[in-house]
Amino acid sequence: MNRAKPLHGSIEEDFRARTPGSARLFARACAVIPAGLTHDSRAALPYPVCAARAQGPRKWDVDGNEYVDYFGGHGALLLGHSHPAVVEAVQRQMPLGTHWGASHALEVQWAELVQRLIPSAERVRFTASGTEASLLALRLARAFTGKPKIVRFVGHFHGWHDEVVAGAMSHFDGSAPAGIAPAALEQSIVLPDGDLSRVTDTLGTREDIAAVIVEPSGASWGQVPLPAGLLASLRQLTHERGIVLIFDEVITGFRWSRGGAQARYGITPDLSVLAKILAGGLPGGAVAGARAIMEQLDAAAAKAAGREKIGHQGTFNANPLCAAAAVAALGLVETSDACARAEASAEALRQGLRKLLVEEGVPWGVYGESSVFIVFPNPKGLPIDPASFDPVALGFEGIKGARDPHLINRLRLALLTEGVDIMGGPGGMVSATHGPQEVAQTLQAFRSALRRLKAEGDIRWP
Numbered sequence: 001m002n003r004a005k006p007l008h009g010s011i012e013e014d015f016r017a018r019t020p021g022s023a024r025l026f027a028r029a030c031a032v033i034p035a036g037l038t039h040d041s042r043a044a045l046p047y048p049v050c051a052a053r054a055q056g057p058r059k060w061d062v063d064g065n066e067y068v069d070y071f072g073g074h075g076a077l078l079l080g081h082s083h084p085a086v087v088e089a090v091q092r093q094m095p096l097g098t099h100w101g102a103s104h105a106l107e108v109q110w111a112e113l114v115q116r117l118i119p120s121a122e123r124v125r126f127t128a129s130g131t132e133a134s135l136l137a138l139r140l141a142r143a144f145t146g147k148p149k150i151v152r153f154v155g156h157f158h159g160w161h162d163e164v165v166a167g168a169m170s171h172f173d174g175s176a177p178a179g180i181a182p183a184a185l186e187q188s189i190v191l192p193d194g195d196l197s198r199v200t201d202t203l204g205t206r207e208d209i210a211a212v213i214v215e216p217s218g219a220s221w222g223q224v225p226l227p228a229g230l231l232a233s234l235r236q237l238t239h240e241r242g243i244v245l246i247f248d249e250v251i252t253g254f255r256w257s258r259g260g261a262q263a264r265y266g267i268t269p270d271l272s273v274l275a276k277i278l279a280g281g282l283p284g285g286a287v288a289g290a291r292a293i294m295e296q297l298d299a300a301a302a303k304a305a306g307r308e309k310i311g312h313q314g315t316f317n318a319n320p321l322c323a324a325a326a327v328a329a330l331g332l333v334e335t336s337d338a339c340a341r342a343e344a345s346a347e348a349l350r351q352g353l354r355k356l357l358v359e360e361g362v363p364w365g366v367y368g369e370s371s372v373f374i375v376f377p378n379p380k381g382l383p384i385d386p387a388s389f390d391p392v393a394l395g396f397e398g399i400k401g402a403r404d405p406h407l408i409n410r411l412r413l414a415l416l417t418e419g420v421d422i423m424g425g426p427g428g429m430v431s432a433t434h435g436p437q438e439v440a441q442t443l444q445a446f447r448s449a450l451r452r453l454k455a456e457g458d459i460r461w462p
Helices: 011-018 020-030 084-096 105-117 130-145 196-205 230-241 260-265 291-297 299-304 320-335 338-360 395-402 405-417 436-455
Strands: 051-055 058-061 066-069 123-127 149-153 188-191 209-214 244-248 271-274 285-289 365-367 372-376 427-429
Touching (some): 066 436, 084 320, 105 123, 105 285, 123 130, 123 291, 130 209, 130 244, 130 271, 130 285, 130 291, 188 196, 196 230, 209 230, 230 244, 244 260, 285 291, 291 299, 320 338, 338 365, 338 436, 405 436
Antiparallel strands (some): 123 285, 271 285, 365 372, 372 427
């Protein structure tokens, strides 16, 4: 491992000095891959680190630098990197076949695990990704209700298919992003985040709404938490009006609890969109939900109900390798205290970060639920007390609408030079393998990063 002492140049100078291999690999990538990236959230200036291996709560880049990792496979790795049970399951499956083009026992075991864990899962259908699962859930809802419109909320991310892109990561005014036909947006009603009165008015005055889809954590894995009681109100309103309620649990599923956010909050939707932890760190998604809705995918059941069967293909649905990893991972979620351990470490980290901000005199906020932590870097200089910061009071405009990409990038860069890799929230996902050592190292790195950002003028408070 490479734990060289700081070089005491600027943050960027230190980063460049530590990561020449990443710089070279990124230059090669730019010659063949647009922007040198395969996922927008991996963007960083002057360039991203390129990983070489990972184990448990840590990963190493191509230059040998070691990082406490809070990307966690974009939230897919509740059990940490390369969990022995998952590795063994995939290795066992590999020589037996990677794609049989046939039904198999592992997909049945996988579906049975989902059914036991997720309250809404009377039936389960697998896809190759969360985006595909989101698309399928909306199709199921429209077919079931015979209505065209979908209600969703600004800032809530439901994948990158055309009708859910506007207002999720950009174009918060609802206008069409580049490459998206305006007609694709016409069946999607984007409401202000967390505004129950608007939801009530919209559902109460329209007869063309098939579904309401929501991240039960609040926008973008909880960066903008929902007001208390909103989910329960959504459940009541949709039930009364025969509207399908969809929880997008791509992040929260198997993380907020074994049974996801719906089990944690005691609110069961009609359909759930699942991915990430679902497949044990390999590609995979699913829609899980009420039997009457899901059986529109069953030719015999659809015919008996007087409905047209919904077509659904997908070359890599329930791929045997993914299913093997999933069965191993979800088996551990079901039988171990993985969720509780991850949450305990995240809470220790959140508490430590708040204390650190108070000690350093930096009026930022730290919050998050379950096993995530989120840092609010207060780009507008609001009078914030880190010890009592309430993100709900700021709402969408105050948090996600006020993002400062430059400051977030600088924070990430400073932390990388201190051996910590966070997501661009800024914040991160904590695994069951993060423990007191990782929490202590992360707090030390944050303190050093804040002091360096102060010294270089990125933080202007004393």
